[in-house]
Amino acid sequence: MPILPGAEPFQADGGDVAVLLLHGFTGSPQSLRDWAEHHAAAGLTVRLPRLPGHGTTWQELNLTRWPDWYAVAERELLGLVASGHRVVVGGLSMGGALALRLAQEHPDLLEGLVLVNPAVLLEDRRLVLLPVLRHLVGSFPGIGNDVRKEGPVELAYDRTPLHAAASFTGLLGTVRADLPRVGAPLLLLHSPQDHVVPPSSSAAVLAGVSSSDVTDVVLADSYHVATLDHDAPTIHERSLAFVGRVTAPVPA
Structure with missing residues (x-):
């Protein structure tokens, strides 16, 4: 299946500190490309994979599951660790859940973890009917391009495939139930105005994790796809500083 122009994965080899970035549901690496390139320019090793079914057609995504x-x-995480890298994982929306x-x-x-508007809770009432609807209709209208800033366009599907969406909700339930198992240092960046993932999702992450090192940053001038929005520079700068801090050598 041909990959949409701009949806290609990104990787850069730098030092022994690596950042693994994960994009959102129905989106593509394009939404995190600037973030990835910013960290690569700072000398970090970066991996930004294209997740199966994404960046091609929504029909292909409907054949995949979480x-x-x-x-x-x-696989990306294990590969980086096996090659001797210290890894921080970041993600947007579903990428945050992963x-x-x-x-x-x-x-x-x-x-450490860097989460931007992570999805662990959804409040769309249609999700209650998803087990039935996914057998009756193939898709809902798309959820992409929730960007406040004029100009940027997210490379995302214009339809939301329902078999894949049902699996997506299963991922969120699994992650939500196991939040106390998360003890890694956490940088959480979230938008109070988000038309895809409700603020209660970030609140659930803050309330559920066991991490003692937590930094909470509000992205007041962005919507859901904050990595393409007004607050993208804040994400880049705070993330880079966080990565440097949590991977700094421990003083003797």
């Missing part, structure tokens, strides 16, 4: 997306994220799952399953392999 273990497929997680498997790619896990990052949390990595922290739950591999607590000794992560140096």
Whole structure:
């Protein structure tokens, strides 16, 4: 299946500190490309994979499930660790949920988490009917391009595939139930005006994790896809500083 122009994965080889970035549901690496390039320019090793079913067609995404997306994220993490890197994992929306799952399953392999509007809770009433609707209709209208800033356009599907969406909600339930297993240092950046993931989702992360090192940053001038919005520079700068802090050598 051809990849949409701009949806290609990104990687850069730098020092022994690495950042693994994960994009959102129905989105693509394009939404995090600037973030990835900013960190690569600072000398970090960066991996920004394209998750299965994304960046092609929504029909292909409908053939995938959350273990497929997680498997790619896990493979990237294990590969970086095996090559001697210290890894911080970041993610937007569903990418944040996958990052949390990595922290739950591999607590000794992560140096920290950077989450931007992470999805662990959704409040769309249609989700209650998803088990039935997914067998009757193929998709809902798309959820992409929730950006306040004029100009940027997220490369995301204009339809939301329902079989994949049902699996997505299963991922969120799994991650939400295991939030106490997350103990890694956490940088949480969230938008109070988000038309895709409600503020209660970030609140649930803050209330549920066991991390003692938590930094909470409000992105007051952005909507859901904050990595393409007015607060993108804040994400870049705060994230880079966080990565430097949590991977700094411990003084003798």
